Amino acid sequence: xxxxxxxxxxxxxxxxxxxxxxxxxxxxxxxxxxxxxxxxxxxxxxxxxxxxxxxxxxxxxxxxxxxxxxxxxxxxxxxxxxxxxxxxxxxxxxxxxxxxxxxxxxxxxxxxxxxxxxxxxxxxxxxxxxxxxxxxxxxxxxxxxxxxxxxxxxxxxxxxxxxxxxxxxxxxxxxxxxxxxxxxxxxxxxxxxxxxxxxxxxxxxxxxxxxxxxxxxxxxxxxxxxxxxxxxxxxxxxxxxxxxxxxxxxxxxxxxxxxxxxxxxxxxxxxxxxxxxxxxxxxxxxxxxxxxxxxxxxxxxxxxxxxxxxxxxxxxxxxxxxxxxxxxxxxxxxxxxxxxxxxxxxxxxxxxxxxxxxxxxxxxxxxxxxxxxxxxxxx
Amino acid sequence: xxxxxxxxxxxxxxxxxxxxxxxxxxxxxxxxxxxxxxxxxxxxxxxxxxxxxxxxxxxxxxxxxxxxxxxxxxxxxxxxxxxxxxxxxxxxxxxxxxxxxxxxxxxxxxxxxxxxxxxxxxxxxxxxxxxxxxxxxxxxxxxxxxxxxxxxxxxxxxxxxxxxxxxxxxxxxxxxxxxxxxxxxxxxxxxxxxxxxxxxxxxxxxxxxxxxxxxxxxxxxxxxxxxxxxxxxxxxxxxxxxxxxxxxxxxxxxxxxxxxxxxxxxxxxxxxxxxxxxxxxxxxxxxxxxxxxxxxxxxxxxxxxxxxxxxxxxxxxxxxxxxxxxxxxxxxxxxxxxxxxxxxxxxxxxxxxxxxxxxxxxxxxxxxxxxxxxxxxxx
DNA sequence: GTCTAAATTGAATCTTCGT
DNA sequence: GACGAAGATTCAATTTAGA
Numbered sequence: 001x002x003x004x005x006x007x008x009x010x011x012x013x014x015x016x017x018x019x020x021x022x023x024x025x026x027x028x029x030x031x032x033x034x035x036x037x038x039x040x041x042x043x044x045x046x047x048x049x050x051x052x053x054x055x056x057x058x059x060x061x062x063x064x065x066x067x068x069x070x071x072x073x074x075x076x077x078x079x080x081x082x083x084x085x086x087x088x089x090x091x092x093x094x095x096x097x098x099x100x101x102x103x104x105x106x107x108x109x110x111x112x113x114x115x116x117x118x119x120x121x122x123x124x125x126x127x128x129x130x131x132x133x134x135x136x137x138x139x140x141x142x143x144x145x146x147x148x149x150x151x152x153x154x155x156x157x158x159x160x161x162x163x164x165x166x167x168x169x170x171x172x173x174x175x176x177x178x179x180x181x182x183x184x185x186x187x188x189x190x191x192x193x194x195x196x197x198x199x200x201x202x203x204x205x206x207x208x209x210x211x212x213x214x215x216x217x218x219x220x221x222x223x224x225x226x227x228x229x230x231x232x233x234x235x236x237x238x239x240x241x242x243x244x245x246x247x248x249x250x251x252x253x254x255x256x257x258x259x260x261x262x263x264x265x266x267x268x269x270x271x272x273x274x275x276x277x278x279x280x281x282x283x284x285x286x287x288x289x290x291x292x293x294x295x296x297x298x299x300x301x302x303x304x305x306x307x308x309x310x311x312x313x314x315x316x317x318x319x320x321x322x323x324x325x326x327x328x329x330x331x332x333x334x335x336x337x338x339x340x341x342x343x344x345x346x347x348x349x350x351x352x353x354x355x356x357x358x359x360x361x362x363x364x365x366x367x368x369x370x371x372x373x374x375x376x377x378x379x
Numbered sequence: 380x381x382x383x384x385x386x387x388x389x390x391x392x393x394x395x396x397x398x399x400x401x402x403x404x405x406x407x408x409x410x411x412x413x414x415x416x417x418x419x420x421x422x423x424x425x426x427x428x429x430x431x432x433x434x435x436x437x438x439x440x441x442x443x444x445x446x447x448x449x450x451x452x453x454x455x456x457x458x459x460x461x462x463x464x465x466x467x468x469x470x471x472x473x474x475x476x477x478x479x480x481x482x483x484x485x486x487x488x489x490x491x492x493x494x495x496x497x498x499x500x501x502x503x504x505x506x507x508x509x510x511x512x513x514x515x516x517x518x519x520x521x522x523x524x525x526x527x528x529x530x531x532x533x534x535x536x537x538x539x540x541x542x543x544x545x546x547x548x549x550x551x552x553x554x555x556x557x558x559x560x561x562x563x564x565x566x567x568x569x570x571x572x573x574x575x576x577x578x579x580x581x582x583x584x585x586x587x588x589x590x591x592x593x594x595x596x597x598x599x600x601x602x603x604x605x606x607x608x609x610x611x612x613x614x615x616x617x618x619x620x621x622x623x624x625x626x627x628x629x630x631x632x633x634x635x636x637x638x639x640x641x642x643x644x645x646x647x648x649x650x651x652x653x654x655x656x657x658x659x660x661x662x663x664x665x666x667x668x669x670x671x672x673x674x675x676x677x678x679x680x681x682x683x684x685x686x687x688x689x690x691x692x693x694x695x696x697x698x699x700x701x702x703x704x705x706x707x708x709x710x711x712x713x714x715x716x717x718x719x720x721x722x723x724x725x726x727x728x729x730x731x732x733x734x735x736x737x738x739x740x741x742x743x744x745x746x747x748x749x750x751x752x753x754x755x756x757x758x
Numbered sequence: 759g760t761c762t763a764a765a766t767t768g769a770a771t772c773t774t775c776g777t
Numbered sequence: 778g779a780c781g782a783a784g785a786t787t788c789a790a791t792t793t794a795g796a
Binding site for chain 1: 442444446447448449450464493494495497498499500501502504505506511512513514515516518522524525528529530531532533534535537539540551553556557564565566567568603
């Protein structure tokens with residue numbers, strides 16, 4: 001059994017501001033060890049997000065070991081194919097189970113793979129109780145062609161994003177993604193070039209790692225599903241793309257990697273990575289990040305007078321503000337949301353955008369009043 | 380046990396030209412029955428290709444409404460409900476095993492699904508000994524948004540294409556695909572709009588089937604992986620998209636569908652479908668060494684006259700065809716691709732889909748002209 | 759009739775907080 | 778955990794209605 005060797009790129013002191021349980025973690029360092037063994041050394045429910053790029057070589061070779069640590073021999077016979085899938089499944093189940101143990105209740109996991117392994121991984125993810133949130137397609141702008149012309153060009157890889165369960169409250173920075181995508185919802189298909197050029201790590205002109213992932217991919221993953229200061233674990237760290245991007249984005253990272261050569265390359269690379277400064281890290285916040293303002297507060301503070309008439313954009317409905325911040329429209333009385341839903345006959349309604357007041361230059365949504373209030377009162 | 384009820388759209392006589400073993404099959408007709416039961420009635424090793432669109436096991440929760448309050452019409456049909464993953468897996472294994480029995484040794488199978496089910500389906504496909512050739516991503520041009528802003532927009536579905544085994548000699552019409560894709564290898568990600576408009580089958584203004592697939596998707600699937608005269612089976616026939624496209628492309632089809640309502644719609648639809656004529660069909664075989672179709676070829680052969688004006692979809696740009704097949708738009712002159720890129724200010728542009736000509740019923744992409752040319756001229 | 763604005767709709771695992 | 782109220786949330790392609 002190997003000893004867990006920790007290879008840090010920064011001292012533990014830097015983690016002093018982190019809360020106690022997190023302080024136990026080997027933050028911002030690499031555990032040079034077998035991935036399952038290393039995960040076993042981490043405390044339960046301590047990780048915010050896991051990004052995993054597991055091996056998918058079904059020839060097994062020396063890449064895989066069974067959960068008990070024994071070696072899986074390579075298989076070449078057709079009759080043994082089922083057995084090889086079973087071995088891969090056992091390996092997958094073992095590391096995913098450990099991942100599940102160390103993830104926080106509201107944590108999420110990403111796994112990337114190709115058609116060789118992703119279906120088995122996905123089924124295991126579901127079997128272990130994870131709740132799939134999306135499958136994301138990485139469309140390669142410049143895939144390797146199918147030289148023999150025997151199939152379609154294999155131009156994508158698939159990522160699975162899953163939470164701990166159906167009810168878990170995971171992090172999804174919706175507003176950030178929408179901003180990143182030119183004010184359109186970010187879709188489940190992402191296009192990036194494969195990792196090459198200056199970004200591709202090379203040693204003596206030879207690529208250090210065969211499957212180095214582009215930083216742009218990890219950038220979007222981390223930006224979408226983590227918050228600054230979160231702890232991100234990559235159990236198949238390789239040359240540390242996850243660590244380099246995590247550092248850049250102000251997230252803590254932990255890498256697990258068995259190969260000393262990959263570890264060395266990763267450390268050198270991450271040390272050279274420059275973190276974005278605080279102002280650059282600021283992203284579009286979800287409205288729910290802003291303090292809640294009750295409609296009644298606006299009335300109490302004189303931003304909207306009781307008796308003021310409110311309208312929908314087409315003036316089909318007219319309502320009147322009560323002294324307590326309630327709204328009345330015909331027989332319907334209640335919150336701005338409830339009355340809006342009632343008069344429209346819809347199950348719900350955002351009263352802030354539905355109701356408008358009469359301004360000098362036409363109708364304006366009462367949400368504008370709320371914004372004015374927020375600007376005037378927030379420090 | 381239900382009786383297999385055969386619902387044909389043509390007499391058996393029409394199959395007389397088919398070889399003996401195939402003549403035993405209920406060609407070009409629907410078996411109104413449970414899919415596993417119906418497949419059991421078919422002879423072993425008799426089918427060239429199977430396209431399957433099984434239930435996705437969506438596991439939807441409560442109702443969903445759009446931001447405007449309108450109700451989203453979800454898939455609530457009983458046929459999509461399963462008690463557990465285990466139950467879904469058992470169902471999947473059962474129908475896939477039958478599919479494997481009736482496929483020829485060199486046959487292939489396509490299965491379409493979403494993240495809800497595709498990983499389980501893919502793992503079972505592999506477990507049964509199928510050899511995955513590609514996973515294909517159908518990128519939806521117009522997916523339904525994520526109304527609540529909780530995840531990435533689910534903008535794609537996944538198809539698995541597999542042969543009977545690693546050594547099987549499956550059909551892949553490489554040349555045809557490459558020609559269809561402007562002389563670039565066809566990739567594993569395909570973009571199509573979802574099925575709507577005139578193509579979407581409706582009864583009394585209501586969609587007949589909740590998950591009708593676009594014909595363009597099946598067109599490419601059949602064109603890529605079958606030959607004229609091949610027998611294509613769809614065990615989850617629904618409203619018969621597979622049958623309609625198979626008929627159009629001169630392939631035999633067999634549908635299995637339990638719901639009488641779907642069967643009736645499928646028959647009516649397929650009877651109305653017009654097969655391409657024989658000369659057009661022969662082009663689908665696309666011999667190796669088929670000439671590249673340059674835009675200029677279309678001009679030379681009178682498919683597009685010099686001087687014809689081309690437009691983008693929004694008529695922001697107007698260009699004129701030169702006698703040599705070049706395009707001119709203001710100062711920009713060159714190939715359809717280059718001029719398209721220049722006027723848009725983009726690094727590249729697929730001129731075939733960017734530029735449109737004025738047809739009687741509106742603008743049509745010049746790619747349509749290329750299709751016409753290909754159908755008419757390829758040996 | 760023609761053009762433009764408005765309405766409709768699609769395989770969707772679709773909220774969060776306080777009591 | 779159940780329940781109720783507050784609050785946040787949509788893109789592209791058609792079709793229909795209206796000017």
